[in-house]
Amino acid sequence: MTVKSIKPNVSFSLFTASKQVQFIQTLKRIRFSGQLILTSSDQQKWLFFLCQGHLMYATGGTHPVRRWLRNVAAHSPQLTLDRSTIERDLTGFDPATCKTCWQYHLLIVWAKQQKITHEQIAKLIQSVITEVLFDIAQTQQTTYQIKQDNTLSTQLPVIDVEDAIARANQRWQAWHHDLVAEYSPNLxxxxxxxxxxxxxxxxxxxxxxxxxxxxxxxxxxxxxxxxxxxxxxxxxxxxxxxxxxxxxxSIPDLPNPIKQEDSKRPPATAQSTQALIACVDDSPLVCHTMEKLLSASGYQSLVIDDGLRAIALLIARKPDLIFLDLVMPNTNGYEICAKLRKLQAFQTTPIVILTGKDGIVDRVRAKLVGASDFLNKPIDAGTVLNVISKHLKQSVVSH
CATH class of the missing domain: 1.10.10 (Arc Repressor Mutant, subunit A)
Incomplete structure (x- = not known):
């Protein structure tokens, strides 16, 4: 279920120009499923949970517990929010195996118990995400990391990325166009x-x-x-x-009902491998999307938007895996793949052909010139990361 809302009229601002917002939009475009983890220079962390590019929930920052309780009280006043009730409803909850967080788990429990309506849940999640985006916008600089998880399910209403950004931007502009811009609403x-x-x-x-x-x-x-x-x-x-x-x-957050979550850290991703992944494609959008996805997944990236310069740059950098566009001006993926396979350094390098077509003739021809795999556009984050994992593991085994 997707929450529909009318997008407010918003003008261009520093908020919508921020790298964090642009990256969340990129995850929507590539239909990413999993976690986006943003970390500030003072080591504050925010977590976004996404399913097929839609926002499921967000948490973290200065007051995750306070934010949660405040929004539950605002959007579902019929609920009793004493600590004993929350702890009882969290019985059996294991943060080590949960794919989201205790707040989202509670919403699922309460929805099953019919203590809260789906409309209330949708408004609550929307409000929480808006607050998180607002707080991130007040942070000067963040780094981001992603953890792919295609098993995340949408048991509750999901939020459209563009709607969430529009709402947060509207609040951001109202706050900064007023006389209160120097203050934080978390004070x-x-x-x-x-x-x-x-x-x-x-x-x-x-x-x-x-x-x-x-x-x-x-x-x-x-x-x-x-x-x-x-x-x-x-x-x-x-x-x-x-x-x-x-x-x-400044005041501290309220006590966390799940103490284990304080020490919980996002599992290690492919960041430790630091494999170099190349993408040769004449589309700036594809290159930009791949570069952001690879960087956030812990890989080094080499993007080349000029097919005529591709071979020289690939020889100079010797990537561990190459994504290669099939159709480009002045050359094509078949020609580049065939030339690379004639070079000793690239005889075993995984080469994945990217194309907007899905014909058997293209697949056969790609195999004949030595392509390792075939990937359809538009690119899907989960598929791209799965292909990389598969071929890099095969490459390690073969060596």
């Missing part, structure tokens, strides 16, 4: 000068602020309690903040 307001604050407000407002601004709840938490948008709440507090009556402070 917690606390009253520093109660007497001065009381003198500047009515008794009713002061009592409300005294209750909400206790330094234990973030701006986002306060907004949910007040049933208002976080931007409106922050804007309303801005005068008190600038007068020094209220201060915004």
């Amino acid at each position: 917690a307001p606390v009253i520093r000068q109660p007497q001065a604050l009381q003198a500047r407000t009515s008794e009713a407002v002061y009592q409300l602020l005294s209750k909400l601004l206790d330094g234990k709840h973030t701006l986002r938490d306060v907004a949910v309690q007040m049933k208002r948008d976080v931007l409106q709440v922050t804007r309303s507090l801005l005068p008190y903040i600038r007068w020094g009556l209220v201060e915004l402070i």
Whole structure:
């Protein structure tokens, strides 16, 4: 099931131009299934779970537990969120074998128990992903890694990547076009000068602020309690903040109900192999997509968009595997493959032909000139990574 929504009208901004956003869009284009792991310079991690290029869930960052509880309270107020209930519903949950995270697991449990509707789940997941994308956008620099897993299933509503980015971008622009851009919604307001604050407000407002601004709840938490948008709440507090009556402070996350998850690290990917994979294709889109996919999977990449320069560059770098476009201007994949096979250095190198066609004649001809495999376009992330794994293992065995 895919969540449909009307895309807001958004203009170009630093948010949509960010490398993180562009890479998530690339994963949609290649229908990737698995995990995307983003890591900031201060070692904060965010995890996105995708199935066939759609977003299943996202977690990580500064307050993953706080974010989760806040959004459950906002979108499914009928649920009881005391710790004993959560721990009971997590009975039998094993983070070592779970393919997603405990938050997603709980949603599945509650959906089966009919404690929460699919509409509520869709809104909750959408809101969580929007917050995560917003927080990542405030991080100056991140590195990304992917872990392919084609067994991930969509037991709950999934979110379209473009819809999620549009919603997050809309919030990003609203926040940064306002006077609150210098603050993070993950900071917690606390009253520093109660007497001065009381003198500047009515008794009713002061009592409300005294209750909400206790330094234990973030701006986002306060907004949910007040049933208002976080931007409106922050804007309303801005005068008190600038007068020094209220201060915004950093606070820790709430306790994690799954303590083992704190020490859990993403499993090692192909990064340790550092094999060099080449892609020869005259399409800039294909080259860009392959380069991003290979880099995030831990491989070195060599992309060549000019068929006439391909052989010289391949001889100079000697890649471990070559993806070769079938149809290119001035030359074609058959000719390049045949020439490479005549060279001693490339007689056993896996060469995978890329093509938009799927004819038996092309396959036979590719085999005759020495191609190792045949891959149809548009490229699929899982298929590409499986082909690489298969042929590199065969290459190791043959040596």
